[in-house]
Amino acid sequence: MKILVVDDEGIVLDSCRRILASEGLEVIMAGSVDEALKILEQHPRPLPLLLMDVKMPVHDGMYLMQQIKEKGLEIKMIVMSGYPTDETIARAAKLGAATFIAKPFTPEELLEKVLSVARKGDSHE
Amino acid sequence: MLYSVRSKLIASLLGVALLVGSVSLFTGVHLLKTHVIDEATNRVRLDLNTALEMYQARIKNMRTALSITTLGSGFMDALANRNQSDLVYRLGRMAHHAELDFAGIVTGDGQVLCRIGPHAMMSAAAVDNPIWKLALERKAPVDGTVVLTREMLVAEDPELAERARIPLRARAESTQAAGDDEISGLALAAGIPVFKDNAVLGVLYGGKLLNRDDTLVDTVRDTVFLGETYKGHNIGTATIFLNDLRIATNVLTPDGKRAIGTRVSTEVGNTVLTKGQPWTGRAFVVSDWYIAAYTPLEDIFGRRVGMLYVGVVEEKYSNIQSQALTVFILITAAGMLLAVGFGFLLANLIMGPVHRLIKASRQVSEGSLHPDIGPIQKGEFGRLQKTFAEMVEAMGRRRAASESKIIQSEKQASVGRLAAGVAHEINNPLTGVLTYTHMLLRRKDIDAEMRNDLETIAAATERVRKIVKGLLDFSRQTKLDPEPTDVNRLIGGTVALLENQALVKGVAIKFIEGEKLPLVILDRSQMQSVLMNLIINALDATQPGGSIKIYSASGLSGNGASQKGVEITVADTGSGIHPEDMDKLFDPFFTTKAVGQGTGLGLSVSQGIVQRHGGHIRVQSELGKGTRFFVWLPIEKQAGSYEDTRG
Numbered sequence: 203m204k205i206l207v208v209d210d211e212g213i214v215l216d217s218c219r220r221i222l223a224s225e226g227l228e229v230i231m232a233g234s235v236d237e238a239l240k241i242l243e244q245h246p247r248p249l250p251l252l253l254m255d256v257k258m259p260v261h262d263g264m265y266l267m268q269q270i271k272e273k274g275l276e277i278k279m280i281v282m283s284g285y286p287t288d289e290t291i292a293r294a295a296k297l298g299a300a301t302f303i304a305k306p307f308t309p310e311e312l313l314e315k316v317l318s319v320a321r322k323g324d325s326h327e
Numbered sequence: 328m329l330y331s332v333r334s335k336l337i338a339s340l341l342g343v344a345l346l347v348g349s350v351s352l353f354t355g356v357h358l359l360k361t362h363v364i365d366e367a368t369n370r371v372r373l374d375l376n377t378a379l380e381m382y383q384a385r386i387k388n389m390r391t392a393l394s395i396t397t398l399g400s401g402f403m404d405a406l407a408n409r410n411q412s413d414l415v416y417r418l419g420r421m422a423h424h425a426e427l428d429f430a431g432i433v434t435g436d437g438q439v440l441c442r443i444g445p446h447a448m449m450s451a452a453a454v455d456n457p458i459w460k461l462a463l464e465r466k467a468p469v470d471g472t473v474v475l476t477r478e479m480l481v482a483e484d485p486e487l488a489e490r491a492r493i494p495l496r497a498r499a500e501s502t503q504a505a506g507d508d509e510i511s512g513l514a515l516a517a518g519i520p521v522f523k524d525n526a527v528l529g530v531l532y533g534g535k536l537l538n539r540d541d542t543l544v545d546t547v548r549d550t551v552f553l554g555e556t557y558k559g560h561n562i563g564t565a566t567i568f569l570n571d572l573r574i575a576t577n578v579l580t581p582d583g584k585r586a587i588g589t590r591v592s593t594e595v596g597n598t599v600l601t602k603g604q605p606w607t608g609r610a611f612v613v614s615d616w617y618i619a620a621y622t623p624l625e626d627i628f629g630r631r632v633g634m635l636y637v638g639v640v641e642e643k644y645s646n647i648q649s650q651a652l653t654v655f656i657l658i659t660a661a662g663m664l665l666a667v668g669f670g671f672l673l674a675n676l677i678m679g680p681v682h683r684l685i686k687a688s689r690q691v692s693e694g695s696l697h698p699d700i701g702p703i704q705k706g707e708f709g710r711l712q713k714t715f716a717e718m719v720e721a722m723g724r725r726r727a728a729s730e731s732k733i734i735q736s737e738k739q740a741s742v743g744r745l746a747a748g749v750a751h752e753i754n755n756p757l758t759g760v761l762t763y764t765h766m767l768l769r770r771k772d773i774d775a776e777m778r779n780d781l782e783t784i785a786a787a788t789e790r791v792r793k794i795v796k797g798l799l800d801f802s803r804q805t806k807l808d809p810e811p812t813d814v815n816r817l818i819g820g821t822v823a824l825l826e827n828q829a830l831v832k833g834v835a836i837k838f839i840e841g842e843k844l845p846l847v848i849l850d851r852s853q854m855q856s857v858l859m860n861l862i863i864n865a866l867d868a869t870q871p872g873g874s875i876k877i878y879s880a881s882g883l884s885g886n887g888a889s890q891k892g893v894e895i896t897v898a899d900t901g902s903g904i905h906p907e908d909m910d911k912l913f914d915p916f917f918t919t920k921a922v923g924q925g926t927g928l929g930l931s932v933s934q935g936i937v938q939r940h941g942g943h944i945r946v947q948s949e950l951g952k953g954t955r956f957f958v959w960l961p962i963e964k965q966a967g968s969y970e971d972t973r974g
């Protein structure tokens with residue numbers, strides 16, 4: 203299963219890649235929203251999972267979710283943030299986020315969230 | 328200044344003084360005018376009567392003197408014998424005693440037998456004197472006033488005629504020329520017929536010329552007015568008029584001479600002489616205003632031939648009036664002066680303390696909480712002062728309270744901003760640290776020592792994560808997600824979570840449920856973290872063997888507002904809190920716990936949450952004995968509206 207991870211911080215990207223890869227997920231990384239949009243556009247098959255940060259320079263996670271919503275892409279989104287406020291969580295939920303995870307997290311915590319979201323999708327299909 | 332209490336007070340007092348003053352002035356002056364002038368007029372009227380009596384008495388006296396002479400022994404014989412020398416002698420004596428100006432005897436057929444004066448024995452040209460003529464005609468005694476022509480006077484005595492001549496003086500208001508001299512005379516006279524055998528033997532007559540004769544008018548003045556003077560002049564005056572001409576008077580002209588030869592005013596002349604009515608009132612006589620009375624004089628034929636006048640100088644009375652007026656005005660002025668002074672005094676008395684309070688309020692508005700309100704007075708003002716002092720004190724208390732609140736919330740806000748920024752930055756690298764540590768720990772090819780070190784890193788990172796989370800919790804002004812909550816259930820659930828921990832430590836924990844508590848609308852998870860923190864704090868402070876008791880009860884808010892609400896108490900038998908720490912408890916990062924044990928954010932966050940619910944937290948603590956935290960939450964409105972929708 204493929205997952206697109208979007209974060210402006212390399213260390214976070216790398217952490218996510220290593221955790222998710224350890225469970226056999228295929229991780230595609232994007233350092234910015236624009237890059238992520240490009241990948242989404244160019245990818246031959248629709249990507250099933252997206253893990254993204256909220257606060258990023260140029261365009262933020264909210265913008266990315268909005269684009270995805272407008273384009274009508276079927277992708278399960280998990281939002282992560284180092285500064286989770288009720289408002290952020292509420293907005294993310296409105297824009298179609300499946301779940302939310304606060305940074306920092308242990309590998310177990312992240313895997314639990316991502317896998318549960320992925321499984322939910324599977325049972326639906 | 329115009330609208331100050333002082334000027335208003337003075338103005339009203341002045342107004343009252345002015346009103347009272349002017350009213351008494353007007354009524355006083357009016358009373359004086361009517362009373363004094365009326366009194367004077369009445370008096371003058373009476374005086375005129377007296378004068379008239381005296382005038383009549385003179386005539387009667389004269390008649391008596393003549394009668395006595397006719398009755399004297401030998402008079403009849405002398406008359407019958409026409410003994411002229413004897414008769415002249417008798418006439419002379421009589422005239423002397425009775426102060427007659429003329430006297431004579433006429434025979435029954437109208438021949439003058441003899442008279443006093445230069446023509447004593449010779450019978451002059453046939454000039455009839457009306458007095459004896461009437462007596463002869465009537466054959467009866469006649470007396471009264473007679474007008475004698477110059478011829479008559481010359482016949483009696485040329486000197487008399489001379490005395491009777493009165494040069495006319497121009498009357499001030501008259502446009503007429505002075506005219507000719509008056510040459511007639513006005514006289515008092517009497518004639519007594521003497522009878523023998525029913526036939527008139529003769530007539531004894533005599534009289535007194537009034538022209539230039541001051542005796543009568545001066546007697547009137549001296550007896551009626553008792554010689555009363557005003558400013559060196561007699562206040563009373565009397566005058567005898569021949570027609571409208573003053574022939575005998577003590578009214579003086581401005582140069583101090585008797586005003587003989589002047590005429591009466593036309594108005595008086597018309598009333599008295601033409602209509603024959605007495606006249607009283609204010610009159611301008613010669614050169615002054617008088618209160619005057621006139622009465623007509625009739626001669627023996629009943630013709631109005633003159634007037635008798637008395638009058639008093641009006642100035643005396645008007646002076647009384649003006650004096651009274653002056654006194655009244657002075658009293659009014661004094662009253663007004665007094666009113667001003669009194670007003671000032673009163674205003675100072677009233678306004679002094681008021682100004683002091685105004686000054687005190689200014690001090691308060693400039694920031695002082697200890698204004699000088701002066702000594703507390705008695706009465707209403709004292710109450711005002713006390714209320715003011717209480718108000719200032721209350722302001723002080725409230726200000727202190729709100730200042731500490733502001734400081735508290737500013738502290739929280741700045742810490743919050745800092746925390747947010749730091750947390751966000753720390754969380755990314757922390758993610759890395761946590762991930763790599765845990766990934767390393769998953770590897771099987773590491774030795775025990777390395778595993779141990781990695782686990783230490785993981786634990787330390789976990790601590791950092793907790794601190795950052797606490798910071799975030801603190802900074803997050805999260806919105807409340809309130810719902811109607813059974814407080815007892817919330818507390819029960821929280822206590823259950825911590826029971827194990829307490830058991831391990833050997834501390835008894837007990838929840839004493841309050842009965843019939845209303846539902847409170849609150850954010851359950853936030854309120855639970857408040858309770859958790861309070862109970863954990865209590866656990867941390869309590870030694871094994873100690874106990875923690877949690878109570879819930881309905882309670883009023885206190886603070887004077889007395890709102891309805893629910894109070895939760897967390898009481899422990901722990902260490903207690905140092906008095907000097909009491910006011911730092913709610914400061915963010917204040918902790919007495921060992922490094923790594925507490926962040927010092929618990930109470931600070933809790934207070935924020937409770938305050939956002941409209942409630943408050945209080946502490947009571949005794950060092951060595953224990954501590955009690957009280958959390959009060961309001962039920963009003965929220966609870967009410969909930970019940971409404973439910974019911």
Ligand SMILES: Nc1ncnc2c1ncn2[C@@H]1O[C@H](COP(=O)(O)OP(=O)(O)OP(=O)(O)O)[C@@H](O)[C@H]1O
Nearest residue numbers: 864865868903918919920925926927928929930954
């Ligand atoms: N029940 C209590 N008895 C004695 N001291 C107390 C009690 N509750 C709080 N304190 C004192 O108040 C301080 C501040 O408490 P607070 O809950 O704000 O922070 P903390 O408990 O030290 O750390 P944190 O709650 O963030 O882990 C505590 O360190 C302790 O000294």
Ligand SMILES: [Mg+2]
Nearest residue numbers: 860864929930
């Ligand atoms: Mg605490």
